[in-house]
Amino acid sequence: MQATPADPSTPDAFLTPVEHLFVRNHLGPPPELDASAWTLTVEGLVERPLWLDLAALRGLARRRLTAFHECFGNPSRPDVPTRAVANLEWSGVALADVLDLAAPRPQARHIWFEGADRGSYAGEGGLRYLKDLPLEQARDEVLLADTVNGEPLPRRHGFPLRAVAPRLFATNSVKWLTRVVLSERRPEHLFTTRLYTRVPPGGGAARPVREVDVNSKLLGPRDGQRVTAGTHELTGRAWSYEPVVAVEVAVDDDGWRPTLLQPRGPGPVWQRFALPCRLSPGPHRIRCRATDARGRVQPPSGARNAVHAVEVVAV
Known part of the structure; x- marks a missing residue:
């Protein structure tokens, strides 16, 4: 995981200036995406697969979301404090509105979010960044954002589109979003089932890192x-x-x-x-x-x- 720049002290202001927002890249430098050629695909267990460009997305109802945004930290050291946190205003379209266009099939239970970044991590090559959430939770809460604090997303923060999953650790808010897949199962992947998991207090089976801590x-x-x-x-x-x-x-x-x-x-x-x-x-x-x-x-x-x-x- 690369972190640039070093986290500054978060200003005591309600909204965090974007230049003070932490940067986390798992798979190398941010991808360079051409907004005019970019598309978001919605596929898998849907009745109507979608290929949406920015104009199509921006034709949907706009939503705003102000929320805190916290990095979980190094997935290999899940108990080490980082306190990389910000409070931001996002705007974009509700994932629910996109799903309504695609019409998920009844057997869909999970939704996968795939970014355009590719590379190696923890000795494993040929990776893409991939996260998943329960479908109903994602439908209710996730925003597909193209602006932050009233400005277009910077490249380092997910241009042209990213998922924003409020109240969940930022690892679930996939940057450079290009693909959404509906499935009956969770994906087996480095960033879903092998890293970004932890054992709850008191023991038991490891669970995915989702809800933030107090x-x-x-x-x-x-x-x-x-x-x-x-x-x-x-x-x-x-x-x-x-x-x-x-x-x-x-x-x-x-x-x-x-x-x-x-x-x-x-x-x-x-x-x-x-x-x-x-x-x-x-x-x-x-x-x-x-x-x-x-x-x-x-x-x-x-x-x-x-x-x-x-x-x-x-x-």
């Missing part, structure tokens, strides 16, 4: 920052598959204190939290942890969504 990130002050001693507003963002209902902050050895948390509202966006706090001269360790509506709490350590901590010096 998580939070301190954004101000930044890790390693020198600040003036005195009162500061400790701020950050929290997100989860379900709405986040509480975020707590701890400074040094003090106990956890509740923050002022903005509600999520109807859309799957990240939520700002803030806490005024006086920092005396010297070094300080600041931590945050979130709780979601399902009752899940960030673990203290040993997980990809472990409690986030920053260290600052007040002078």
Whole structure:
């Protein structure tokens, strides 16, 4: 997996500037696609296979979606935190509208999304990037997006079209989308059944990486920052598959204190939290942890969504 550029600290703004959005490429440089020649095929268990160009797609009803967007991290190290996250406004067409044109057959249970990127990964060559979702879940939630934050998709983020699967890890939001297949089964593939799987807490069979974990990130002050001693507003963002209902902050050895948390509202966006706090001269360790509506709490350590901590010096 290539990551360029290095992830900057996410700005404390509701929408993340596209230039600060993380980049993840599994199979080499982004493909160079000619928008005038590009098509999306919809095939498999459908009554009416489709070959749609951009003009045909843009002739369908337009939808907007504002949602957080989180990278799962290195699939070979599923317990290592990355906290690469953004909040973005996408626009495009609902996958459901495209499926209505294709008319899925009753036996279709899964939908495969294939990107135009090709290459090698983990010692396996001749790969294409492929992900799958349960058909009904994808029909209800997935957007086929051609813009981000009001501008055409940049090449590095999936031009000319990508899938956006809100509340799911970004590995499921396939970039450079060229092919959609409806099937009665899941595909056997490196990125579907061998990587991007994990064993749930308590054990059991490995499951595909889909629903995001409850998580939070301190954004101000930044890790390693020198600040003036005195009162500061400790701020950050929290997100989860379900709405986040509480975020707590701890400074040094003090106990956890509740923050002022903005509600999520109807859309799957990240939520700002803030806490005024006086920092005396010297070094300080600041931590945050979130709780979601399902009752899940960030673990203290040993997980990809472990409690986030920053260290600052007040002078």
